[in-house]
Amino acid sequence: MKPQQQAYPPQQQQDYPPAPDYNAQPAPTPPYHAGNTTVVVTAPVFYGSFPITTVCNNCHENVTTVVTHEIGSGSWLLCLVLFLFTGMCCFLPFCISSMQDHVHTCPKCQHTIATKRLM
Numbered sequence: 001m002k003p004q005q006q007a008y009p010p011q012q013q014q015d016y017p018p019a020p021d022y023n024a025q026p027a028p029t030p031p032y033h034a035g036n037t038t039v040v041v042t043a044p045v046f047y048g049s050f051p052i053t054t055v056c057n058n059c060h061e062n063v064t065t066v067v068t069h070e071i072g073s074g075s076w077l078l079c080l081v082l083f084l085f086t087g088m089c090c091f092l093p094f095c096i097s098s099m100q101d102h103v104h105t106c107p108k109c110q111h112t113i114a115t116k117r118l119m
């Protein structure tokens with residue numbers, strides 16, 4: 001058996017190209033259009049089933065919302081589920097306000113400020 005030659009040539013060190021110069025001049029930032037608009041960041045308001053005091057986004061008055069109830073898609077879905085599981089009581093979503101959508105309106109301009117959907 002002929003002894004195999006194990007003389008591999010020594011690994012050549014690869015010559016990596018020189019790293020790009022990261023100290024190149026940074027691109028000038030485009031002028032920022034600040035303008036005179038004032039952005040008011042307000043905390044997120046939770047619109048539930050009760051009236052809340054907030055600023056109307058239509059008349060910009062500090063108002064306490066008027067909550068009305070509307071039959072929404074969630075009410076219809078509840079109606080269907082109740083009908084399938086009980087065969088009755090499917091009218092409940094139309095009688096119980098907590099099973100309906102809550103619409104918050106401004107008492108001054110009647111603008112709909114927010115709608116809390118059941119689903």
Ligand SMILES: [Zn+2]
Nearest residue numbers: 056059106109
């Ligand atoms: Zn308003």
